[in-house]
Amino acid sequence: MKKLYEQFNRVNININIEPMEVSTLEKERIKKNVMKTKKKKHLTRNLVAVATFFIASSITIGYTFPTFAANIPIIGNIFELFIDDERYVFDNYNEHSKNIEMSQASNDVEVTVTDAVYDGENITIAYTIKSERNLGERPILEGEDGELTADEFGNRYKYSGYATNYIVQKINDNEYAVLYIFELLEGSKPEEVHINFRGDRIVDLNNGNNSVAGNWAFNFNLAKLESETQLITKDSMKTEAEGLKVAVTKITKTPISTALYFSEEVLVAKDDGDWRGVLIDYIMSDNLGNEYNIVHFRGAGHSTDFEGRKNFSRIIAKSFDEQATSIMITPVVGVYKIKDSTGALELIKEPYTIKPIIVPIHKE
Structure with missing residues (x-):
């Protein structure tokens, strides 16, 4: 001292x-x-x-x-504000993201896009929201027809083939940080995209009635990071249990993340004619005992209304420990029924795990 x-x-x-x-x-x-x-x-x-x-x-x-x-340079990055979130997978994002620093104010709400990065798997945009208004606990920028388009996509992601994910950090009563993840699941992944990121209202994810109308629009271009994709031989990385079969179908590595694609087959039996549904989550760890946060796209899930239908899902994790030689992916199965007339779901029993899938890590 x-x-x-x-x-x-x-x-x-x-x-x-x-x-x-x-x-x-x-x-x-x-x-x-x-x-x-x-x-x-x-x-x-x-x-x-x-x-x-x-x-x-x-x-x-x-x-x-x-x-x-x-006169003091900004030390660090907005991604680190989310380090305590269970979906934090952003360790390397600041090294590869593009500094945007564009601000727009509308109806007394200022939105600033700080950084963005595109790796072919996701387009991730970091932005802040600031206002003297009460915006709730988890406000985001939302557009009536979606928040993100790119000339290079055409209509490919207009109705399907993508998903969106939001992680929100409340900084104080008037300021918030948001990570917007546009997940590219199926379709074109061009080498460069000219992004139009816009919204016509700020809405609280915890309370849809709390919203502020306005007009915010940002235009910038992003180059795709290099990536390497490994297609998995059919059923070479799989696990099975009664009525269940889960297999890894593809692995894509980028400088900021690893994406694993899954095929899920579940036979959901009705009980006394009641509807049943199954959702599969995943736990990821390596042979050294490290556990990894994930961002999970669950797909459509499984239900008795679509017996035997395959489901596609994907998880995104950060780059693995350099000393690890294998990754262990453990499926966690939850079985649900409809609770009441509102359509709310409740678990029939405690979620359970099945035998993990072992994925070897190939060293370069």
Whole structure:
């Protein structure tokens, strides 16, 4: 601590600068990364000292110096704000994402697209929402006809072949960070896409009645990251149980993630004529004992209305530990019935696991 105080004393700050508030998002960005500086050797000690002082000042006295802040590079990235989310798979995204930094305000709500990345499996857009209005707990930008189009897609993803996923982090009462994941499941994956990202309202995912109309639109282009796809020989990576068969059909690796595609076959038997449904989740780990978060596209699921129909699903995980030699994918089976006239579902019994699929990791 003595050395740290000495560094503070050496920092040259103009104390006559007019104090102003700094965004909580900026504080969080710096705070999260200063805590990790032991792992980031490229940061100088003086920069750590300055950033630490910056945080301490803004937290203890409620304001800081905007000119001083403007001269400090943004340490870290918006993706790290989601590190505690169970779907956090974004360790390498900042290294490969494109800095966008476009802002638009409409109806007293400001949306800023900060970063975006396209790896052929997903288009992931990071953005913030800021307003004095009460936007709820999980506000997102939403468009009546969808939020994302690209000239190169034509109508391919207009009605099918894609899915959307949102991860929302509330920064404070007036500011939010959002990751929008446009999942490219079936169809063209061009080398470059000219993105039109827009919305006509901000809506709270936890309360659809809480929304703000407006007009926000952003246009930018993204180049596809390199990828490598391995088609799996039929049934060479599979697991089976009574009435169940799950197989890995394809593996695609990119610099930021690994995508595994599954074929699921489930025979769902009716009980006393009642409807039954099955959903399969997955647990992913490696031979070293590491567990991995995933972003899961579940497909249509399985039910007694579509007996014996195959279902397609996909999971996205971050890049695997370099020392790992195999991945273990454990299916978790949940069986449901309709609870009441509202159509709500309830579990018939506790979810159970079946024998895992072992996927060897091929070293380059």
